[in-house]
Amino acid sequence: MSKQNLDQESAFAIEYLSKVSKEAEKIFEEHLPPVADVPNRLHESMRYSMFAGGKRLRPALVKATFEMFGGKGDKIKYAMSALEMLHTFSLIHDDLPCIDNDDFRRGKPTNHKQFGEATAVMAGDALCIRAFELMAKTGSARALEVLANKLGTYGMIGGEMIDIECEGKSVSLDTVDYIHYHKTAALIEASLCIGAILADAPEDKVKAIERYGKAIGLAFQVVDDILDIVSTTEQLGKDAGSDIERGKATYPSILGLEESRKRALALYEESIKELDALSEDTKVLRSIAAFIITRVN
Amino acid sequence: MSKQNLDQESAFAIEYLSKVSKEAEKIFEEHLPPVADVPNRLHESMRYSMFAGGKRLRPALVKATFEMFGGKGDKIKYAMSALEMLHTFSLIHDDLPCIDNDDFRRGKPTNHKQFGEATAVMAGDALCIRAFELMAKTGSARALEVLANKLGTYGMIGGEMIDIECEGKSVSLDTVDYIHYHKTAALIEASLCIGAILADAPEDKVKAIERYGKAIGLAFQVVDDILDIVSTTEQLGKDAGSDIERGKATYPSILGLEESRKRALALYEESIKELDALSEDTKVLRSIAAFIITRVN
Numbered sequence: 001m002s003k004q005n006l007d008q009e010s011a012f013a014i015e016y017l018s019k020v021s022k023e024a025e026k027i028f029e030e031h032l033p034p035v036a037d038v039p040n041r042l043h044e045s046m047r048y049s050m051f052a053g054g055k056r057l058r059p060a061l062v063k064a065t066f067e068m069f070g071g072k073g074d075k076i077k078y079a080m081s082a083l084e085m086l087h088t089f090s091l092i093h094d095d096l097p098c099i100d101n102d103d104f105r106r107g108k109p110t111n112h113k114q115f116g117e118a119t120a121v122m123a124g125d126a127l128c129i130r131a132f133e134l135m136a137k138t139g140s141a142r143a144l145e146v147l148a149n150k151l152g153t154y155g156m157i158g159g160e161m162i163d164i165e166c167e168g169k170s171v172s173l174d175t176v177d178y179i180h181y182h183k184t185a186a187l188i189e190a191s192l193c194i195g196a197i198l199a200d201a202p203e204d205k206v207k208a209i210e211r212y213g214k215a216i217g218l219a220f221q222v223v224d225d226i227l228d229i230v231s232t233t234e235q236l237g238k239d240a241g242s243d244i245e246r247g248k249a250t251y252p253s254i255l256g257l258e259e260s261r262k263r264a265l266a267l268y269e270e271s272i273k274e275l276d277a278l279s280e281d282t283k284v285l286r287s288i289a290a291f292i293i294t295r296v297n
Numbered sequence: 298m299s300k301q302n303l304d305q306e307s308a309f310a311i312e313y314l315s316k317v318s319k320e321a322e323k324i325f326e327e328h329l330p331p332v333a334d335v336p337n338r339l340h341e342s343m344r345y346s347m348f349a350g351g352k353r354l355r356p357a358l359v360k361a362t363f364e365m366f367g368g369k370g371d372k373i374k375y376a377m378s379a380l381e382m383l384h385t386f387s388l389i390h391d392d393l394p395c396i397d398n399d400d401f402r403r404g405k406p407t408n409h410k411q412f413g414e415a416t417a418v419m420a421g422d423a424l425c426i427r428a429f430e431l432m433a434k435t436g437s438a439r440a441l442e443v444l445a446n447k448l449g450t451y452g453m454i455g456g457e458m459i460d461i462e463c464e465g466k467s468v469s470l471d472t473v474d475y476i477h478y479h480k481t482a483a484l485i486e487a488s489l490c491i492g493a494i495l496a497d498a499p500e501d502k503v504k505a506i507e508r509y510g511k512a513i514g515l516a517f518q519v520v521d522d523i524l525d526i527v528s529t530t531e532q533l534g535k536d537a538g539s540d541i542e543r544g545k546a547t548y549p550s551i552l553g554l555e556e557s558r559k560r561a562l563a564l565y566e567e568s569i570k571e572l573d574a575l576s577e578d579t580k581v582l583r584s585i586a587a588f589i590i591t592r593v594n
Contacts, residue, residue, distance in 0.1 A: 033450050038475075039458040042450055093422060098414035117395035118461050121418065125390060125425065126454045132429045133445030141433045144441065148430030153330050153339055157423045161336035164415050178335075 001290075009290035016284055017060050017291070024059040024080050025051070031081040031134055045115040045123040046130075049088050053106045057288075058083035058191040064284040065195025065209060075138045075198060082131040082147070083191050089127040090156060090187075092120055099164060143197045150190035159183030168247035173254050177218070185217025208274050209285075215271035216289050222264045223293055225250035229257060231297075268293045306587035313581055314588070317357040321377050322348070324356075328378040328431055342412040342420040343427075346385050350403045354517075354585075355380035355488040361581040362492025362506060372435045372495060379428040379444070380488050386424040387453060387484075389417055396461060440494045447487035456480030465544035470551050474515070482514025505571050506582075512568035513586050519561045520590055522547035526554060528594075565590045 001009075028050055033043045059080035066076045095102040095110040096117065103113050112120035135144045149155060159182025166175060192213040196206045229252050251260040271289045275282040325347055330340045356377035363373045392399040392407040393414065400410050409417035432441045446452060456479025463472060489510040493503045526549050548557040568586045572579040 037451075039450060039455050039462070041462070042454070042458045046450075089422075093418055096418065098418060119458070121390055121393065121395065122454055122458050122461070125386075125421075126450050128422065128425055129445050129449045129454065133442055133449060136438045136442035136445060139438050141436050141438050141441070144438070145430055145433035148426050148433060152426045152430060153336060153343075153423045154334075157339070157419055157426065158336050161339045161416070161419050164419070165336070165338070 006290045006294050009287045010294045013284070013287035013291035016064070016287065017055055017057070020060040020063060021056040024056045024084065027059075027077045027081055028084065031078070031085075031130070033130075041115065042119060042122055042126060045111055045119050046127055048114060049092055049111045049123065050084065050127070052108050054084075054087075056084060058087055058187060061188065061191040061213075061285075061288065062195040064288070065192050066199045068280045068282065068285065069196050069199035069201040069205070071195070071199030075140075076195070078134040078137045079143070079194050079198060082134045083187070083194070085127040085131040085134075086147075086151060087187060089124045089131070090160070092124040092127070094160065096120060099160075138198060140198060143194045146193050146197065147190050150186045150193070155182055155186035155190075159186065166249065171249045176249050176251065176254060180218055180221040181214065184221045185214050188217035188220070189213035205278065205280075208278060212271045212274040212285065212289075215267045215274070216292050219264050219267035219271070219289070220292050222251045222260055222267065223295065225252055226257065226260050226264070227295075227297065228252075264293050303587045303591050306584040307591045310581070310584035310588035313361070313584065314352055314354070314357050317360060318353040321353045321356040321381065324374045324378055325381065328375070328382075328427070330427075338412065339416060339419055339423060342408055342416050343424055345411060346389055346408050346420065347381065347424070349405050351381075351384075353381060355384055355484060358485065358488040358510070358582075358585065359492040361585070362489050363496045365577045365579065365582065366493050366496035366498040366502070368492070368496030372437075373492070375431040375434045376440070376491050376495060379431045380484070380491070382424040382428040382431075383444075383448060384484060386421045386428070387457070389421040389424070391457065393417060396457075435495060437495060440491045443490050443494065444487050447483040447490070452479055452483035452487075456483065463546065468546045473546050473548065473551060477515055477518040478511065481518045482511050485514035485517065486510035502575065502577075505575060509568045509571040509582065509586075512564045512571070513589050516561050516564035516568070516586070517589050519548045519557055519564065520592065522549055523554065523557050523561070524592075524594065525549075561590045 032047055032050060035044045035047065037043060062079045062083055063076055066079075091105065092111045094100050095105060096112055102110050104110060108114075110120075111123055115123070132144065132148075135147060138144075151157065153161070159179050162175070163179045163183055166179070189210050190213075192209045193206055196209050201209075228250065251263065255263060268289055272286065275286055275289075329344055329347060332341045332344065334340060359376045359380055360373055363376075388402065389408045391397050392402060393409055399407050401407060405411075407417075408420055412420070429441065429445075432444060435441075448454065450458070456476050459472070460476045460480055463476070486507050487510075489506045490503055493506050498506075525547065548560065552560060565586055569583065572583055572586075
């Protein structure tokens with residue numbers, strides 16, 4: 001596909017994401033406990049991180065997949081909130097001093113900088129628990145089991161753990177793939193599988209959409225790593241090698257910038273091949289794949 | 298009820314708990330990820346805390362209630378593991394340096410002392426997620442929703458948060474009740490409700506058993522506080538006022554030792570009244586209530 005076509009598709013996705021973001025934030029408002037309730041400060045801190053911005057990619061993916069497979073009704077709203085809460089839970093705990101020790105996220109102080117470490121640990125825990133409570137309201141024990149599996153030690157948490165253990169070590173491409181297939185792709189796969197399961201899609205289509213998710217999930221991280229370098233050198237004027245100095249292996253540090261771009265494009269094509277095999281209208285998911293590899297932030 | 302009768306009942310509970318502990322530990326062995334799997338060290342740390350001892354009270358309560366209401370089959374095993382994993386998750390996070398900063402639990406180094414803080418945060422998260430995955434295998438979205446509700450900010454996490462916020466402050470009896478009804482009793486209530494729900498008990502009986510759980514849950518904490526003082530002064534020779542010095546409000550510090558003992562006995566009687574109103578064979582739950590108020594460790 002030409003650069004121009006990719007940009008057109010991406011523009012469609014940006015519009016879709018913007019529309020879903022607004023809808024999703026109204027839903028979060030309803031599903032998060034009010035600050036007026038005890039424990040007030042904990043509720044405030046959960047809301048602080050949930051409303052700190054972000055693309056709302058996971059709520060968009062679960063909703064788009066649900067509708068693509070003909071799903072109807074309000075239960076998808078529970079899944080939209082649950083996926084964003086789980087994403088936020090993982091960010092809050094990852095930012096903690098004992099893990100990545102990050103002071104800022106999206107230009108705002110991280111949860112523990114704003115509320116203290118004890119509250120940040122509890123806010124992460126509470127968002128995780130609330131996410132499962134909301135998922136239970138969909139009535140689908142199967143969707144819930146798939147979600148927990150993608151999140152746990154064979155999924156997202158597993159990727160985070162290996163990432164922590166590898167800090168400052170020289171790692172292979174296989175290890176970086178392991179980390180990001182788990183840390184990043186697993187929750188994106190979960191979003192797609194849950195949308196399909198809640199719409200009662202047949203098993204082979206759930207599997208196809210899961211493979212699409214695995215490909216765009218990894219592509220997302222490859223592009224993230226590229227953007228880090230590009231914005232560092234071309235925009236911020238910081239040294240391109242700073243990631244390496246911080247002991248963090250990235251795709252460009254292992255493959256180089258050009259090979260990383262090729263890898264992202266290959267993953268995009270892998271994801272589109274999965275969509276091509278489906279009889280459903282895949283326009284939204286197709287555009288989101290294009291957005292992921294062309295995005296500039 | 299006479300002291301002698303209470304002791305007889307308690308002996309029955311001790312035997313029951315010992316039997317269920319052995320069974321439960323075999324089940325945990327099956328439900329915890331093996332150390333041979335990646336991320337190995339995280340799996341090791343989850344197992345370390347799960348096999349660090351304890352009364353296995355929550356697995357015993359969920360099993361006893363399930364069987365009391367005529368529940369059959371293996372699904373109760375998932376709930377037994379889930380409840381102990383959630384209890385362990387809460388202990389690991391509570392022990393962290395930014396919360397209670399405890400170095401030892403049950404005579405062994407706490408999880409973060411043994412594996413480091415980052416792994417301890419992740420081990421807690423992973424046990425929480427695994428617990429929900431196992432609960433999903435029961436097929437009961439309702440049991441899962443009740444569990445999440447009892448765990449979240451209106452339950453256990455809420456109690457922990459207020460406990461954290463009150464450290465070093467002078468607090469009222471109402472606040473201490475709030476903390477322990479949430480921090481301790483809520484997960485005990487959850488164990489009982491889930492046992493009843495999985496056995497398809499009618500709603501009014503689920504409510505009765507929940508009230509029993511609320512009473513024995515608080516009694517458990519009152520006795521814990523009493524034992525702290527008693528073992529401090531009579532056994533360990535430490536100053537009885539050390540809890541107050543550490544800025545921790547306890548029942549004896551607010552009510553005095555004698556009134557605290559009366560409170561525990563009143564809660565016991567409250568719990569038995571709930572059992573008396575049921576037509577089922579409540580022998581096991583009755584004995585566990587007696588155990589809770591007569592136990593010496």
